[in-house]
Amino acid sequence: MSARVLVARLDSDGDVLLAGPAIRAVAAGGNAVTLLCGPSGAQAAALLPGVSETIEWTCPWIVPDAPVFDPASVHTLLERIAARRFDVAVVLTSFHQSSLPLALLLRLAGVPRTVAASVDYAGSLLDTRLRPDIDFLDDQPEARRALSVAEAAGFALPPGDDGRLRVLSPPDTTALTGTGRYVVLHPGASAPARTWSPRRCAETVAALSEAGHRVVVTGGPGERDLTAVVSGVHGTDLGGRTSFSELAGVLAGAEVVVAGNTGPAHLAASVGTPVISLFAPVVSARRWAPHGVPYRLLGDQRAACRGTRARECPIPGHPCLNSVHPDAVVEAVHELQAVTV
Known part of the structure; x- marks a missing residue:
């Protein structure tokens, strides 16, 4: 039975494109993938193979020049996530970003399993925690780092997928x-x-x-x-x-x-x-x-x-x-x- 999976990458178009191989790994088993992304990553999200739908949210601890914190925005996000009854969340971050604030929100939204990398102690916020210093994430290309998190969640690229970046076929220009x-x-x-x-x-x-x-x-x-x-x-x-x-x-x-x-x-x-x-x-x-x-x-x-x-x-x-x-x-x-x- 396929899983309902939330993949989060909350920054810009380039970061979302680099999450592409990880998303394809999640989708490879027929899993429905919802991508949680920021406004500056939505254009790229629309081009990624394997994405079933997107949820767009301005993350106050990720985006540059972040707006004033809005509790109503967070409550709306929790409602949207809870309504979809995800089986697992895969949180993708760069080395300088913390996965724990989003992991806390996912717990509040009722997501039963969350996988992410965190250099900080995660307590019960993460079910599977990759430690960048131990799991050799910090010196990897960003696309490979993201794929490592997906693999830790139990998802792998299908045979024949070389792990390169990929988008849906572009138009003739x-x-x-x-x-x-x-x-x-x-x-x-x-x-x-x-x-x-x-x-x-x-x-x-x-x-x-x-x-x-x-x-x-x-x-x-x-x-x-x-x-x-x-x-x-x-x-x-x-x-x-x-x-x-x-x-x-x-x-x-x-x-x-x-x-x-x-x-x-x-x-x-x-x-x-x-x-x-x-x-x-x-x-x-x-x-x-x-x-x-x-x-x-x-x-x-x-x-x-x-x-x-x-x-x-x-x-x-x-x-x-x-x-x-x-x-x-x-x-x-x-x-x-x-x-x-």
Whole structure:
């Protein structure tokens, strides 16, 4: 008999995409999977194979710039969870997040079994507790960490599933990109510390164009000014012109995607496209680099901001990324083309 399973991943689109292999493992036995996600992860949730339904909730201990705590919101969440009579909950968190507040809410909602990782003593809040320091979770890629939690709950990927990221088939976007080969450059990110400067991005679009590449520049609705500057006269500007699923289609058609450590880099990996990652070391590349596809990491991984988890760059001039020259990106594009031919 299949189980009713709640999987929780309460942060952004990129984090939700990295939970994909764990969700497929849960769904593999015919289990009905409800994904509890935040508003900034809902677009990705809609693209994940294995998700039967989603519950969207703004989690006050996860989201940046969290709103004032609202008891009514919590009571509504408990009612929605209780009504579904879940058999088990799989709580997915990053190394710096606590699973215990949500585990307490799940107990209040009557969920009989909860599985999660916790460095802190969990008492009776968790039925199965993975200890990151003992179970070797902290040095694993984020997708693998999530899959380890699902496995501890008794769920495994089916034979033939390689554990890479995956989304539902994206739409054909040649009406947006035109036909022929192209490279995507995605200049934005939710955290300024993870973005390359607009000047460097624009210089790279020009350098790639001069090297014979057609360049498509992507961005969200709030990034139209940025993508216009970065595209200049050399790139095709798709800023604000794609839904998330259409963005997946644009990335799927690219030879290579150039992006920071941001959701579209993980979306590119989800559609199997190689990634050049302009990676600021404020978080660990081992955990957060593009998963399951060929990639090149650019940026000073030993910079003074290393491991700070800063959202705003603490070093004047943002040297970890702005020291990367556009020629290095052009060279990395050629390397990945050679690898994937």
